[in-house]
Amino acid sequence: MTPLQQFYEEIKDCRKCGLCESRTHVVFGEGHPNAEIMFVGEAPGENEDIQNRPFVGAAGKLLTELLAGIGLKREDVYIANVIKCRPPENRNPRPEEIEACKPYLWKQIELIKPRVLCTLGNFAAQALLDKKVAITKVRGQHFEVKNFFVFPMLHPAAVLHQGNLRPALLEDFQNLKKFLGKGLQPAQQPEQMGFF
Template sequence: MENRLRRAYLEAMGIECWVPRRPDSNAPAGDDTSAVGPPQETPPAGMDADAGPPDWMDEVPPPTEEWTSVEMPEILPVAADTVATLDWLALEHRVSQCTACGLHAGRQNTVFGVGDRSAGVMVIGEAPGAEEDRQGEPFVGRAGQLLNAMLSAIGLQREQVYIANILKCRPPGNRDPRPEEALRCEPFLLRQVALVRPRVILAVGGVAAQNLLKSQETVGRMRGREFQFEGIPVVVSYHPAYLLRSPDQKAKAWQDLQRLVGILKA
């Protein structure tokens, strides 16, 4: 078998190959390039780096079209099938231990969710910010205070709704969640929705609405329309943090809250 083909084949099988080091042709004569630069991999004891793959590898048939076209199994976001059966205690514990995406490395706390676990209204935001990460609770700080005030305006206290985010860990620098992060975290939110079984969901902000409703549309285009998530009516509105920056949009958010009240009264 040709060396190049054999090496590709071995690498496809997860077997490392060592290629004999060649002097850097750009290095000055006599310069030992192996003495500088990043450390070089060395083969395990008993293997000769210059010998290449052992001869018995030649007896292994080359990959067939069928073999090479096998698709890699899809990486499950988290073990979605098992998450779907967890009770509150087990679900919260699973989230606290989760390392399914890279965000786990930078978190101080997971931000699971807070509020009445049998609430009629579930508020879903996008992801924890710095303060939420510190406190382990969603919607704290100024945006949280505005959310509380919005809820209060329709006769609801914060403790009477359930509040959660698309992501349970903070993205660095308050950047938007990446699609793969949202996908990996999704089973947790799905289970929270299934356990709460709210009468209406208030999705605040584009990230929440887009991930929940699998849409690319802006909040401006989605608000005022009828959507459902898992058979539950969804009201799309602006994120309180956005309303703090754009107070002229508060009137529209008020209209959205009125729609929510209408759904609750229906």
């Protein structure tokens, strides 16, 4: 069993916050266990909760298409969420739920050691930049946080609700492609940074 699988076994029955009452699965994440690029969304939705996979359904299909558009497959990257259990009726995650669950995301990052963390939407950007930011202000930029690159992007689900955002999301992926094409400086190992 890999360390990532072992970690999943440790948290798959988590009851640290109230979301455990209504979820079907703790949706851990999936993808390459040593991915250079990790995508982080907000929380599982209904399909994700049922299938125990992140980013399935319409938003997942769009994410897969966007990845293909820049020459990447889902299995090349790792995909997870800040919150591992579905909030009822897909409501926004509450601060106490984010605080309870965020250490799991950091542990995944520690194990996967990606060099670029692409956050999808407001909640993931705020969770990884650790401050209140509006995605419309920070998208398209990259931030060095604890020696990782954090690259905020719009959430594919936002485009499904507001079709006029599609060009901006396509632009985010093209910007990511350009950023990756520049070559990345070697990232320090997470355990050297002292933030886990």
